[in-house]
Amino acid sequence: MKNTINWNFDNSYSRLSNAFKEHIEPVAVKNPELVLMNNDLAKELNLDFNKIDKDKLSSLFTGNILPKGSNAIAQAYAGHQFGHFTMLGDGRAILIGEHLTKSNKRYDVQFKGSGKTAFSRNGDGRAALGPMLREYIISEAMHHLNIPSTRSLAVAKTGEKIIRDTLLQGAILTRVASSHIRVGTFQYVAARNKKNELEIFFNYVLKRHFPELINSKKKALDLLHVLIDKQIDLVVNWMRVGFIHGVMNTDNMTISGETIDYGPCAFIDKYDPETVFSSIDKMGRYAYCNQPAITKWNLSRFAECLIPLIHHDQDQAIKSATELINTFEKKYKERWMNMMRKKLGLQGTEDKDKFLIVDLLTWMHLNKVDYTNTFCYLMNEKIKDNKVYESEDFQNWKKRWEVRLKINNNSPEKYLKLMKTFNPLVIPRNHKVEEALEAAKKDNIKPVKHLLEILKKPYIRQNDTINYQIPTDLDEKYQTFCGT
């Protein structure tokens, strides 16, 4: 089996001190059954599961059999959850190892829902089928929207029931990431107050993710700088497609800049910047419009971890870190404006762009108009007759946009091409995701597979795309849950 799959493990994290992890194997499951497998991703990883029968695949993707060369660990981390600092760690996940592709790209392979670990606290270490399929769907959708994300290789049922509000089918997601190192991992190491450990860990992260910084004379500040840039790019991308992460705790922010931990996340339909879907986010801390501010807040927590490495004089270190953190707003605004310009097909920058953009968003908000579909309308991608775009207000705005469009050597070919790479035709609409998950819970995985096919090409019209573009008529408030 090992030879046909081509696993190529090199488990650098498991070679770090035991202070950073626990060596532990997945708890065996009763009746493993593979539900979904990502053959495209397997190919990208140079893995070949084709010659493996389904029973073996089921055992493999539940951790009942561990591949040769793996070395399973649960990673320690901490984090600010809704603003409060807590010791966490992989309470229901196990990193089975790091796989190297033929081009030497390193990927974590992790089982989520694989049983208790030293970090499980009061949890059962398990996950339910619905949330694991949901993470699979949304993370793959994000990847195909060209947004950095962890990926999903497989979902397998455990054949065991797990206890939540009701009894649910247990399942394990195989998650692939360029690493699972989080802001919270740094917080965990920094909280131990051992400078040598912090240095070892910092150098490990640099070597793994940012080797170009190794010879810098101000490595720690450089890392902060890089992470500010990466996280701004990430959140601008989230805003672009209307994605709400829902639980932007510091343990759910990666150092690689990939979106991680798809719990109560969802996409906005009707544009309202204060949208919150998560049932536990009562104060709206992680609302759509708060995501940039929270990103900065999380980066500040990251900066605090690096203080001992920035300068031996703490005051000087804090001053330098603060200066960098305070570049956030200006950078964010610039990149957000540029992203919005591209959504509108505008070339160059004009002073009045800000008003054009804000007026469109305000109009959408006041009239409760679908965010994604408004940009489709502007690209002449007709979805269904929608009288709202015939309104005088909108038509007046459109005239201003058309005047602006003509500036800076623009042409319809140019602006449509630009708009088509920034505005998806499809997003994983909440009712479509729910519909697919409901079927999967009743053993019909077809709707999930079909949804995944559509979401693979979100910028291109396919035969069936239209059925995934129409917002639900249901006006009732959509709610998401943490999936624990």
Ligand code: AMP
């Ligand atoms: P999350 O909300 O998925 O980011 O998880 C936050 C923390 O709770 C992490 O330390 C998880 O490992 C832990 N956790 C979540 N669900 C469970 C569970 N069912 N059993 C044990 N730990 C869990």
Ligand code: MG
């Ligand atoms: Mg998490």
